[in-house]
Amino acid sequence: MTLVLILLSLLIQFVVLWAIFYFELNRKIGSIVAIATAILCAIFITPWSFVVGIPIILMSIILLVAPLREALIAKPAFNILSKAMPSMSITEREALEAGTSWWEKELFMGAPDWQKFDQYPYPKLSVEEQSFVDNEVQQLCAMLDEWKIHHKDKNLPPEVWQFIKDKGFLGLIIPKSFGGKEFSAFAQSRIMSKIASRSLTAAVSCMVPNSLGPGELLLHYGTTAQKQRYLPGLANGTEIPCFGLTSPEAGSDAGAIPDTGIVCYGSYQGQEVLGLKMNFSKRWITLAPIATVIGLAFKLYDPDGLLGDKSKSEYGITCALIPASHEGIKIGARHNPGAPFMNGTVEGTDIFIPIDRIIGGQQNAGKGWRMLMECLGVGRGISLPALATAAGEMSYLLVGAFASVRQQFKVSVGHFEGVQEATSDIASDAYMLESFRYMVTCGLNQGGTPAVMTAMAKYYATETMRKVINHGMDVVGGRAIQLGPRNFLALTYQSIPVAITVEGANILTRSLMIFGQGSMRCHPYLFEELQLLQSDDKASALKKFNTLLFKHLAYT
Structure with a gap:
C-alpha cells in the first residue's frame, strides 16, 4: 500500500x-x-x-529568490558558456547582425501566425512591368539562340548586347530619377526567368548588374556624388559593372580575402591626396572581361591613424568603386565556367586611389561586410531562384511533351508508372518553385533585407532545380545526352554547378546562413545572449544575462 x-x-x-x-x-x-x-x-x-x-x-x-537564482544558476552558466565561446571578430559580428527578418522568423519560432501571412499583398506586375515582359523581354528572347551562343560565338552577339543596354535590362533596380526602370523584386524575377527560358548566358549577363554589383551597393550606401556619377551610366548601359569579391584562396570564406588597402597619401591627378594603396587579385568575376567600373572588396588598414583614430589600425572589409581604366588595373583572360557568360580575373599591384572611392565615403571604411551581406541577400533571393524556376517550368513543359510523343513498346513513355513518378515530381516541384517566387518576392517587396529567407530561397530553389533536371534526364534519356540544337536539357544540366556554387555554395548556405544565422536572427534571445557572453563588462553583462537566460528557458 x-x-x-x-x-x-x-x-x-x-x-x-x-x-x-x-x-x-x-x-x-x-x-x-x-x-x-x-x-x-x-x-x-x-x-x-x-x-x-x-x-x-x-x-x-x-x-x-533572485540572489540565489543568479548565484546558483545564472552565474555558473555565464562563466561556463563565456569560456566555451570562441572570440567573435568584428567581421563575424557584422555578418550575424546584417539583414533583417521577415516571415521566416515565424517559421523558426515554431508558431507561425497564418492570418498575418494571409494579409501580405499578393505580388503583381504593374502595367509598365507587364508591358516590359510582353514586349522588350519577348523581343530579346526572339534574338537568342543558346546553341549558337554556347557552341559557336562563346558570347552574346553584339546586337543582343546593344539591345540589352538600350532597353535598360542592366538598370532594372535603378530609380527612374537616375534613368533606371525601378522595377519590383517580383518583376525582376519574372524577367530573369523568361530570359533564362531561352538563354542562361543572357540571363546571367542581365542578372549580375541587378543583384550583387556596384548598382545595388551605390543605391543603399553611395554618396550623392557617387550616385550621380555612376547610376545614370549603369542604367543606360554605357557603364558595365562587375564586383570583385572572390580571391584565389578565399571563396565561401569571404572574410579571409587577402586583398588590402593601406591608408596613405599619394599623387592623384597632380595633387597630393589622402587615399589607399591597393593590392588585390580577384578570380571568377562575372562581367569582368567587359566591365568599365569595378567594385572591390578588400581589408582596409590605417597604420598611421590618418583616418583620425590613432588607436585603430585595422578596419576590416571595405568596398570601393574604381574605373576599369584606372592606371594599373589588369583585366585578365576569360575563365570558362561551363557557360559562355563573361567571367574573368581582376588584379592590381600598388594602385593608388583617392579615399572617396570607398562606397559611401570615408565613413563607410570597415563596413563592407555588412554592406555585402545585406545587398547579396536581396540578389540571392531573386536571381538564382528565378533561374531555377525557369528550369523547373521549362522541364515541366518540354519533358512532359516529350513523354507524350516518345513511344516505347508501342506506348507513350508518359504512360509508364516509373516515368509518371518522375514527371509528377517535376510538375509538383515546378509549382513549388513558382509559389516560392511569390512568397520570397512578397517579402522583398515589403522592404528590408531578409538574409535568412533569401538564403533559404537560393538553397532550396537550386537544389530543387538539380532534382528536376536529373528527373528530366532520366525520362528523356539519350536524346538529352547527344548534343545538338534540339537538345533542350543538356545546357541546363551543365549549368547546375554554377547555380549551386555561386552567391554562397549550397553547403555553406545551409550550414552557416540557414541554420547558423537563422538560429541567431530568428530566436528572440539567443543573439543578445551571445553578445553578452562576449562583453568585456562581465558584471553588467551577468545582470542582463540572468534575466535573458530565464526568459530563454521559459520560451524553450
Missing part, C-alpha cells in the same frame, strides 16, 4: 510539473504551485513523497 501511495504522489507531482510547462505559467506562480503540490502530497498522501518533493521545493525556492 505504501508503494502505491508513493507512486501516486510522484505521478501527481510530475503531472503538475508538466502542466506548469505546458500552460506556460510564469516563474513566480509556477514555483508556488510546485511547492504547494509537494507539501500537499506529503500531508495528504504520504511523507515519502518528499523524496521528490524536497528537490522540487529547493529548486522552486532558488527560482523565486
Whole structure:
C-alpha cells in the first residue's frame, strides 16, 4: 500500500510539473504551485513523497529568490558558456547582425501566425512591368539562340548586347530619377526567368548588374556624388559593372580575402591626396572581361591613424568603386565556367586611389561586410531562384511533351508508372518553385533585407532545380545526352554547378546562413545572449544575462 501511495504522489507531482510547462505559467506562480503540490502530497498522501518533493521545493525556492537564482544558476552558466565561446571578430559580428527578418522568423519560432501571412499583398506586375515582359523581354528572347551562343560565338552577339543596354535590362533596380526602370523584386524575377527560358548566358549577363554589383551597393550606401556619377551610366548601359569579391584562396570564406588597402597619401591627378594603396587579385568575376567600373572588396588598414583614430589600425572589409581604366588595373583572360557568360580575373599591384572611392565615403571604411551581406541577400533571393524556376517550368513543359510523343513498346513513355513518378515530381516541384517566387518576392517587396529567407530561397530553389533536371534526364534519356540544337536539357544540366556554387555554395548556405544565422536572427534571445557572453563588462553583462537566460528557458 505504501508503494502505491508513493507512486501516486510522484505521478501527481510530475503531472503538475508538466502542466506548469505546458500552460506556460510564469516563474513566480509556477514555483508556488510546485511547492504547494509537494507539501500537499506529503500531508495528504504520504511523507515519502518528499523524496521528490524536497528537490522540487529547493529548486522552486532558488527560482523565486533572485540572489540565489543568479548565484546558483545564472552565474555558473555565464562563466561556463563565456569560456566555451570562441572570440567573435568584428567581421563575424557584422555578418550575424546584417539583414533583417521577415516571415521566416515565424517559421523558426515554431508558431507561425497564418492570418498575418494571409494579409501580405499578393505580388503583381504593374502595367509598365507587364508591358516590359510582353514586349522588350519577348523581343530579346526572339534574338537568342543558346546553341549558337554556347557552341559557336562563346558570347552574346553584339546586337543582343546593344539591345540589352538600350532597353535598360542592366538598370532594372535603378530609380527612374537616375534613368533606371525601378522595377519590383517580383518583376525582376519574372524577367530573369523568361530570359533564362531561352538563354542562361543572357540571363546571367542581365542578372549580375541587378543583384550583387556596384548598382545595388551605390543605391543603399553611395554618396550623392557617387550616385550621380555612376547610376545614370549603369542604367543606360554605357557603364558595365562587375564586383570583385572572390580571391584565389578565399571563396565561401569571404572574410579571409587577402586583398588590402593601406591608408596613405599619394599623387592623384597632380595633387597630393589622402587615399589607399591597393593590392588585390580577384578570380571568377562575372562581367569582368567587359566591365568599365569595378567594385572591390578588400581589408582596409590605417597604420598611421590618418583616418583620425590613432588607436585603430585595422578596419576590416571595405568596398570601393574604381574605373576599369584606372592606371594599373589588369583585366585578365576569360575563365570558362561551363557557360559562355563573361567571367574573368581582376588584379592590381600598388594602385593608388583617392579615399572617396570607398562606397559611401570615408565613413563607410570597415563596413563592407555588412554592406555585402545585406545587398547579396536581396540578389540571392531573386536571381538564382528565378533561374531555377525557369528550369523547373521549362522541364515541366518540354519533358512532359516529350513523354507524350516518345513511344516505347508501342506506348507513350508518359504512360509508364516509373516515368509518371518522375514527371509528377517535376510538375509538383515546378509549382513549388513558382509559389516560392511569390512568397520570397512578397517579402522583398515589403522592404528590408531578409538574409535568412533569401538564403533559404537560393538553397532550396537550386537544389530543387538539380532534382528536376536529373528527373528530366532520366525520362528523356539519350536524346538529352547527344548534343545538338534540339537538345533542350543538356545546357541546363551543365549549368547546375554554377547555380549551386555561386552567391554562397549550397553547403555553406545551409550550414552557416540557414541554420547558423537563422538560429541567431530568428530566436528572440539567443543573439543578445551571445553578445553578452562576449562583453568585456562581465558584471553588467551577468545582470542582463540572468534575466535573458530565464526568459530563454521559459520560451524553450
